[in-house]
Amino acid sequence: MKMQAVALVAFAGLGAQHVAAHGYLVQPLAKFISQNIDITQYSATIDSYALFPDGTFNTDPTANVASFVENYENSSYENVKAMIVDNQVVVSTDATAACGFSDPDKTSYGALNDTIYWGKSTDLSTGEGFVVGHMGPCETWCDDNLAQQDMNCQVTYNPASGEGAAPVPIDTSACADAQRLTFYWIAMHGATWQVYGTLQLHDNDEHDRRPGNHDHRHDHGPNDYNHGPDGYNHRSGDHDDDHDHCSGDHHCHSGSYDYRPRCHGHRPRCHDRHSGGDDRCCGGEQYGWRGLYD
Numbered sequence: 145m146k147m148q149a150v151a152l153v154a155f156a157g158l159g160a161q162h163v164a165a166h167g168y169l170v171q172p173l174a175k176f177i178s179q180n181i182d183i184t185q186y187s188a189t190i191d192s193y194a195l196f197p198d199g200t201f202n203t204d205p206t207a208n209v210a211s212f213v214e215n216y217e218n219s220s221y222e223n224v225k226a227m228i229v230d231n232q233v234v235v236s237t238d239a240t241a242a243c244g245f246s247d248p249d250k251t252s253y254g255a256l257n258d259t260i261y262w263g264k265s266t267d268l269s270t271g272e273g274f275v276v277g278h279m280g281p282c283e284t285w286c287d288d289n290l291a292q293q294d295m296n297c298q299v300t301y302n303p304a305s306g307e308g309a310a311p312v313p314i315d316t317s318a319c320a321d322a323q324r325l326t327f328y329w330i331a332m333h334g335a336t337w338q339v340y341g342t343l344q345l346h347d348n349d350e351h352d353r354r355p356g357n358h359d360h361r362h363d364h365g366p367n368d369y370n371h372g373p374d375g376y377n378h379r380s381g382d383h384d385d386d387h388d389h390c391s392g393d394h395h396c397h398s399g400s401y402d403y404r405p406r407c408h409g410h411r412p413r414c415h416d417r418h419s420g421g422d423d424r425c426c427g428g429e430q431y432g433w434r435g436l437y438d
Contacts (some may be wrong), residue, residue, distance in 0.1 A: 263309025273310025
């Protein structure tokens with residue numbers, strides 16, 4: 145799957161200046177709003193008993209997850225993503241419901257691999273994957289296509305040796321021409337669930353050449369990609385010269401071909417617009433896009 149990523153954003157992760165606690169998506173590697181944020185912490189929570197009053201979520205993690213699975217399968221939710229969007233409460237003023245602690249304007253990527261990694265170091269052989277005892281589900285989405293789902297990611301994906309990042313295989317066929325990759329993880333070791341995840345925005349090659357896009361990036365040939373340590377091929381200049389994203393005055397530029405506000409050269413993708421009354425999207429900008437795109 146070849147994509148030019150406008151941004152990579154994470155709900156939770158780890159800055160180089162912090163001791164890794166819960167981990168972060170180490171491949172592909174997110175870029176964050178600030179180096180001063182403790183991005184290893186969860187950015188949102190879910191009240192398990194408000195969501196599933198008949199469940200049992202204050203025992204050991206294994207029993208908590210088993211109760212979650214039973215209640216989830218009997219609920220109206222078709223996926224974990226929808227459950228998170230409807231029920232999460234953002235607990236940090238430095239985070240947004242859509243993007244967590246990550247900044248989409250700081251990253252530019254090319255091709256996505258078929259395995260992503262959750263861990264505590266960009267050296268995939270060190271540290272650990274999902275924190276032991278922090279059991280719960282995770283999902284990976286490419287736009288609106290489910291590319292991966294598991295109900296107990298610590299058990300399923302952590303290396304048997306206990307050492308190194310957790311490899312999470314994804315279905316890349318679900319990601320062809322996608323503009324957004326999102327990873328969600330919920331830790332259910334207590335009654336208040338902790339929400340972690342990564343959202344990644346993309347700008348397809350085809351879009352860069354559509355009329356009215358006002359894209360000021362330099363054109364690059366197929367050999368202009370340089371492989372980076374984070375699992376993507378970086379293309380030089382992609383974000384250095386790109387000025388068609390939303391400006392600092394919190395208003396979007398407009399494209400001429402559909403007369404709607406747009407950010408990063410395509411229509412805004414605030415998938416959290418129905419959660420918690422938060423109209424903010426990546427980077428903390430205020431757009432008020434609620435209800436524009438159903």
